[in-house]
Amino acid sequence: MRVPLLDLPRQHALVRDDVAARIARLFESQQFIMGPAVEEFESAFRDFVGCGYAVGMSSGTDAQLAILMAMRIGPGDAVLTSPYTFFATAGCIHRCGAEPVFADVTGDSLNLDPEKLREFLESRCTAGPDGSLLTPRGNRLRAILPVHLFGMCCPMDEILALAERFGLAVIEDAAQAAGAEYPGAGGTINAGAIAESAYFSFFPTKNLGGAGDGGIAVCRDPEFAERLRLMRNHGMGQQYFHREVGGNFRLDALQAAVVHAKLPHLAGWNAARRRNAAHYARAFAARGLDGFVRTPPAPLPGFENSHIYHQYAVRARDRDALMAHLRAADIGCAIYYPVPLHLQECFAYLGHRAGDFPVAEAAARESLALPIFPELRPEEIEAVADAISAFYKQPR
Numbered sequence: 001m002r003v004p005l006l007d008l009p010r011q012h013a014l015v016r017d018d019v020a021a022r023i024a025r026l027f028e029s030q031q032f033i034m035g036p037a038v039e040e041f042e043s044a045f046r047d048f049v050g051c052g053y054a055v056g057m058s059s060g061t062d063a064q065l066a067i068l069m070a071m072r073i074g075p076g077d078a079v080l081t082s083p084y085t086f087f088a089t090a091g092c093i094h095r096c097g098a099e100p101v102f103a104d105v106t107g108d109s110l111n112l113d114p115e116k117l118r119e120f121l122e123s124r125c126t127a128g129p130d131g132s133l134l135t136p137r138g139n140r141l142r143a144i145l146p147v148h149l150f151g152m153c154c155p156m157d158e159i160l161a162l163a164e165r166f167g168l169a170v171i172e173d174a175a176q177a178a179g180a181e182y183p184g185a186g187g188t189i190n191a192g193a194i195a196e197s198a199y200f201s202f203f204p205t206k207n208l209g210g211a212g213d214g215g216i217a218v219c220r221d222p223e224f225a226e227r228l229r230l231m232r233n234h235g236m237g238q239q240y241f242h243r244e245v246g247g248n249f250r251l252d253a254l255q256a257a258v259v260h261a262k263l264p265h266l267a268g269w270n271a272a273r274r275r276n277a278a279h280y281a282r283a284f285a286a287r288g289l290d291g292f293v294r295t296p297p298a299p300l301p302g303f304e305n306s307h308i309y310h311q312y313a314v315r316a317r318d319r320d321a322l323m324a325h326l327r328a329a330d331i332g333c334a335i336y337y338p339v340p341l342h343l344q345e346c347f348a349y350l351g352h353r354a355g356d357f358p359v360a361e362a363a364a365r366e367s368l369a370l371p372i373f374p375e376l377r378p379e380e381i382e383a384v385a386d387a388i389s390a391f392y393k394q395p396r
């Protein structure tokens, strides 16, 4: 049985009419840049996340860049993030002229490990003359950027406490976590509303995906929201008067219309992803695959929305051979991510070596994402489990 990694046409069938109606209205208005479609989506998304302000952006990458620029992060600064994430997270830090610094992840969630973070802050950084925290390369550490990888929030209570202790800002990379909840000490809170600012991606394959690139930045503070709006429009307050240099980071009205049509479905889609993840866990256990395939963490007890399985990445023994076997059987799978960021060629100047972040490096060798999209059928999950079982049980 052919099982695709993702099947967007199945999703489109559910939202076709609403998407078409919104796009038809937009074409009637011909207001493609900013305007009501963007503003209406921004307030719907703000309400969904439960944050103060939402500012639509041209992609998740541009949303991150706008946040860093609005914080005036630049040369001489540093931002700490995970070495095991999509490239943009560290790429944007570099593009601002700042130094990307890393701390290793935990073996289960593959999210930033607060213990490793604490170790880095306490023993690798030094106090600068003005009381700032300097990285080993001598740059001023300004912020921690935890990535809620694969749809599960980082341990934010610990991260926020460390940030406060060391005087650092916190920016959430929630690109993969729209609708995920964090059961924090102060109550359950949505990804994106935990720290002072955050960003999401609407890349078509995301759990809330547009019909092209799109993203959004969210924040608590009204003045910061104003700075984000300034950054997304060339630093322009009054027309053709530029207070600062920003960029064209505007969310297309067309994309806003598409993701607005999909937003009411997101909670149900996330629940379906969770059901699929639970089905995989049962199917692997029934086939005795526990020693071969390590499943991603289950949602935290009592907090089912704490994992929305944006990706369902297992840790697999003999991963590359398993991937070849699945692809030969017409089962979609992918590696997120084959090279951790500290070992990327473009970051060679940071001087990292293999072994610096062993947990991230092991994940890059072992992790394999399986189909998890909401419309995946039970028999397709069984077929994936059968194919994996056939691979490990074959005489080799």
Ligand SMILES: Cc1ncc(COP(=O)(O)O)c(C=O)c1O
Pocket (backbone or CB within 6 Å): 059, 060, 061, 062, 085, 086, 088, 089, 147, 173, 175, 176, 200, 201, 202, 203, 213, 214, 215
């Ligand atoms: C973790 C993470 N951060 C940032 C991004 C960047 O988002 P975009 O592709 O919308 O620029 C993505 C998405 O690809 C992502 O998965």
